[in-house]
Amino acid sequence: MIYKKISDYNVPAVGLGTWEMGGGEQADYSHDRHWITIIRSAIENGLTHIDTAEMYGNGHTEELVGEAIKGFPRQNLFITTKVWLTHLRSNDLFSSFEKSLRQLQTDYIDLYLVHHPNPDIPLEETLMAMNRLVEQKRVRAIGVSNFDISLIKEAVRISSVPISAVQIEYSLLARNSGIYTQNQEKEIIPYCQENQIAVIAWRPLGKTNYIRLATNDVIKKIAEKYHATPAQIALIWLIAQKNILAIPKTGSLEHLIENSKASDIDLSMEDGKLLREAFEE
Numbered sequence: 001m002i003y004k005k006i007s008d009y010n011v012p013a014v015g016l017g018t019w020e021m022g023g024g025e026q027a028d029y030s031h032d033r034h035w036i037t038i039i040r041s042a043i044e045n046g047l048t049h050i051d052t053a054e055m056y057g058n059g060h061t062e063e064l065v066g067e068a069i070k071g072f073p074r075q076n077l078f079i080t081t082k083v084w085l086t087h088l089r090s091n092d093l094f095s096s097f098e099k100s101l102r103q104l105q106t107d108y109i110d111l112y113l114v115h116h117p118n119p120d121i122p123l124e125e126t127l128m129a130m131n132r133l134v135e136q137k138r139v140r141a142i143g144v145s146n147f148d149i150s151l152i153k154e155a156v157r158i159s160s161v162p163i164s165a166v167q168i169e170y171s172l173l174a175r176n177s178g179i180y181t182q183n184q185e186k187e188i189i190p191y192c193q194e195n196q197i198a199v200i201a202w203r204p205l206g207k208t209n210y211i212r213l214a215t216n217d218v219i220k221k222i223a224e225k226y227h228a229t230p231a232q233i234a235l236i237w238l239i240a241q242k243n244i245l246a247i248p249k250t251g252s253l254e255h256l257i258e259n260s261k262a263s264d265i266d267l268s269m270e271d272g273k274l275l276r277e278a279f280e281e
């Protein structure tokens with residue numbers, strides 16, 4: 001497994017996303033056993049960076065993660081969660097944070113992220129609250145998600161505690177135009193790489209657009225050459241880049257094991273370039 005630094009912590013470059021485990025915007029309890037097994041298997045296979053959010057499953061996803069991590073040494077896990085955009089006033093943020101801790105059955109969060117910016121709430125207030133949680137050692141590192149470059153720079157300027165990670169949509173299918181952010185490769189990633197900020201790529205496999213990756217002739221050929229799958233090539237292409245981590249979500253044990261082995265691939269610079277050209281936007 002390749003490890004990347006988030007603040008002072010070594011974090012596996014491939015983690016586990018949890019969106020739609022235990023519901024989307026509402027809780028869905030019907031597959032709890034399955035999701036708990038998946039999260040446990042992920043940890044057993046080295047995917048110890050688990051990405052969740054208070055908004056996922058209206059809190060139920062955090063509950064599933066909390067249930068799944070029981071029995072594993074807490075210090076071996078890296079748990080990221082996110083505060084929702086309507087909870088960015090300091091008092092709301094503190095309440096959200098306490099709720100996340102309860103749901104996750106833990107007493108600290110490794111990485112706490114602002115899920116989305118909210119122009120109606122001063123960023124300073126939000127970051128001061130997050131800084132306080134770090135000072136109290138209840139949060140180890142903080143960051144922002146779905147912020148554009150100017151807002152990332154503003155967060156860096158305002159926050160006394162370093163902004164250690166930026167989470168953005170980034171994959172071969174979304175390089176400079178994502179749902180919420182533009183110019184990931186042109187602006188955001190170079191800035192983060194120059195400033196020791198980890199970039200966590202969400203939707204690294206394109207979710208429902210994965211078919212576009214899997215059926216592309218160039219990626220298929222490269223996958224064959226490395227005895228790998230297109231998903232593994234898409235992941236290694238991401239994490240071979242400086243400071244970049246990926247958090248694919250899967251409900252399949254087979255895919256999970258596949259994803260955990262992506263970092264074993266030694267992708268050449270030349271093949272990386274071919275992939276860039278094949279998925280030019």
Ligand SMILES: NC(=O)c1ccc[n+]([C@@H]2O[C@H](COP(=O)([O-])OP(=O)(O)OC[C@H]3O[C@@H](n4cnc5c(N)ncnc54)[C@H](OP(=O)(O)O)[C@@H]3O)[C@@H](O)[C@H]2O)c1
Pocket residue numbers: 016017018019020051052115145146167168201202203204205206207208210231232247248249250251252254255256258259
């Ligand atoms: N910060 C944000 O605003 C934000 C937004 C979106 C997502 N996220 C985070 O990023 C995570 C990942 O994004 P995502 O869930 O939207 O999309 P994704 O991880 O790019 O794609 C998930 C899809 O890929 C499939 N898949 C996974 N591994 C595979 C493999 N080895 N081979 C073939 N298919 C594979 C899964 O199907 P199977 O179940 O069949 O494997 C699933 O349908 C989320 O779960 C969430 O934690 C954050």
